[in-house]
Amino acid sequence: MDHESVKVVIARRELQTPEIVVLELAPADGAKLPPFEAGAHIDVQVSDDIVRQYSLSNAFEDGGVYRLGILNDPNSRGGSRTIHAQFAEGDEISISLPRNHFPLDMSAAHTILFGGGIGITPMIAMAYALKKAGKSFELHYCCRSSANAAFVDELASQFGDRLSLHFDDGADEQKLAPAAMLQSPREGLHVYVCGPTGFMDWIIDTAKQAGLPSAQIHFEYFSAEVDTSGAAFEVFAAASGVTVQVPEGVSIANALKAAGVKVDVSCEEGVCGTCICDVLEGTPDHRDHFLNDEEKECGDQMAVCCSRAKSARLVLDI
Ligand code: FES
Structure with missing residues (x-):
């Protein structure tokens, strides 16, 4: 791991759907974990030669845990598959300290959070931060079906009518329609998106076409195809x-x-x-x-x- 590492224990492991495992990480030595801001992620040392980044998905409280939600990605190069197969409650693992490349702009007049699939994880931490600060926001969680959705009960109880669920196999009226939502964006609107590449491109392109300045469109990709074609x-x-x-x-x-x-x-x-x-x-x-x-x-x-x-x-x- 290229960043300073700390030892933590998997204090809780819960399979929230057949494909999404939630891990809560507590300090291994009884000390406190440092706080983090919404949007932050940590590196997880999955094995000797595999390090993967995962977003922190909880509202951090002093003396609290770091919570991750990890999809058993069928296209995994070994990271998420190994975690699902081998990481157990009580195991000690190495992580980096939190880093934030996806910070919230708390000066926004209104914030729309879009989480696609496992891309909901940083959005949960953001929604908690916005709620705590008394800010205006809405949270949109898009999934293939309700069976693929994690954290739903928590989100519904915490965020009430600021939460909208959108399922690909659901009725037409609940499907996400970003063009309608973002048309004539109001002053001071900031948009955040995380999820599969196609989903993110869709939201980002729609927001740009609606005239939202790119400084107000925030995104974090978690995987992408690498194109190394072209001249030497x-x-x-x-x-x-x-x-x-x-x-x-x-x-x-x-x-x-x-x-x-x-x-x-x-x-x-x-x-x-x-x-x-x-x-x-x-x-x-x-x-x-x-x-x-x-x-x-x-x-x-x-x-x-x-x-x-x-x-x-x-x-x-x-
Ligand atoms: S190693 Fe992650 S952006 Fe290059």
């Missing part, structure tokens, strides 16, 4: 003094690692932000889902696990 280019790692060629099909991170340059990576899919580094020269070809439009436009940083180059050469501060 050169990278000079300025801090290391190493030059590498990056051929088609190879990431900058892997080309640098093969040349002995230490590169911190985690998701390797352009969604977590661990590998973001400063660009000193050249033009990145951004392929990540972490930086926002303005940051990509600026071009002074890039995700080296997936992004490539539009220029023949990049100089990176690494």
Whole structure:
């Protein structure tokens, strides 16, 4: 794990649906866990060579636990499958301290939270934070069916009519219609979305088309296809003094690692932000889902696990 790690115990494990396990993590040594803000995630050391990020889904109270909801993803590269199969109550595991790349803007006049499938997890922490602060918000939870939905009783009791459930197999009138919801967005509206890539793209595109500024559209992808196609280019790692060629099909991170340059990576899919580094020269070809439009436009940083180059050469501060 590239970040400071702490030992925790799985204090509670509950299978909320056949595919979603909820884990509550308590400190292993009896000390208190540090607090976190809504939107934060932790790295979980799943095995010697697998680290995965999961959003924290509870309202943290002093002396409390960290709660995760983990989908047994059929496309898992080993992380969620291993957790479902092997992580048991009482086990001690290593996690990172919480980091927040998906913070809430508490100055919003109104906030709409969209959670698709397991993407509901950061939205739950956000809804608790907004409720506690007395803010105006609504929470939309979209699932294939009620049998696939976790946390429903808790959400209904905590958030009442601010919660809307949308099931793909349900009646037409309960289906999510973001274009209608977001048309003529009111002043000070902020939108947050997390879920499968297609769901997120749908909400983000709809919000943009409705005229919502991208600074008011917040998102966190948790997996993505990596496209490493395109012409070869050169990278000079300025801090290391190493030059590498990056051929088609190879990431900058892997080309640098093969040349002995230490590169911190985690998701390797352009969604977590661990590998973001400063660009000193050249033009990145951004392929990540972490930086926002303005940051990509600026071009002074890039995700080296997936992004490539539009220029023949990049100089990176690494
Ligand atoms: S390692 Fe996660 S964005 Fe690059």
